[in-house]
Amino acid sequence: MLSINSNIFNDYANHVLEVEGGKTSNVKDTTAAKQVAPGQVHTNRGITWNVYKSLATKLGLQNDYNSFLNLTKDQAKKFIYQFYLDVAKDLPDQTAMAVTESAWASGPAQATTNLINALKKMGYPTKDRKSAALIASKVNDKDLAISVALEQQNKYETLAKVNPAKYGDFLKGWTNRTNKLLSTIKNFKPSVLGLSSIFIVASIFYIISKRG
Numbered sequence: 001m002l003s004i005n006s007n008i009f010n011d012y013a014n015h016v017l018e019v020e021g022g023k024t025s026n027v028k029d030t031t032a033a034k035q036v037a038p039g040q041v042h043t044n045r046g047i048t049w050n051v052y053k054s055l056a057t058k059l060g061l062q063n064d065y066n067s068f069l070n071l072t073k074d075q076a077k078k079f080i081y082q083f084y085l086d087v088a089k090d091l092p093d094q095t096a097m098a099v100t101e102s103a104w105a106s107g108p109a110q111a112t113t114n115l116i117n118a119l120k121k122m123g124y125p126t127k128d129r130k131s132a133a134l135i136a137s138k139v140n141d142k143d144l145a146i147s148v149a150l151e152q153q154n155k156y157e158t159l160a161k162v163n164p165a166k167y168g169d170f171l172k173g174w175t176n177r178t179n180k181l182l183s184t185i186k187n188f189k190p191s192v193l194g195l196s197s198i199f200i201v202a203s204i205f206y207i208i209s210k211r212g
Helices: 007-020 049-055 065-069 073-087 093-106 108-121 129-136 141-162 164-186 192-211
Strands: none
Touching: 007 073, 007 093, 007 164, 049 065, 049 073, 073 093, 073 108, 093 108, 093 141, 093 164, 108 129, 108 141, 141 164
């Protein structure tokens, strides 16, 4: 499981913050827009008002609308990290970020579908989330993460094709988001903690071998 300070999580969180931008009151985002009065900001740094209300106290933040409007990047990262813990902490690091992205965009059920479909295309058919997690731990992490990201792009394109009036205007932004995620995945670096742990374990084995 990644820590909130790990390189991989921070790279992913920075990706989310970059593509989400700041405050929005876009009425075309109908689900989020229903959470507030007409014209009010319903999303800040990718965090909707309802999500903020549900998690702010747990994350040690003031639970009021003004605090939501003044959400900082570091505070937003706490929400992104909590979301990762809720949907993907049992998955390999890079795959977990791609699954978190899918869930962020389309919900946990779609994220699971993307993971299962990605594994199937890689030659590892499976039917449920639990077995998918087990298989995911045995395949190339980066390849699977990329495959999951592409499955989410397929979802975007399907939505825009089936209902262009509702989703057509979003496709360009969604595609840009996917391309940036793919770039982020390809440039993921191991966390410093992970490398340190490997070094410590290797050192222990070296000392033991010398004593033997």
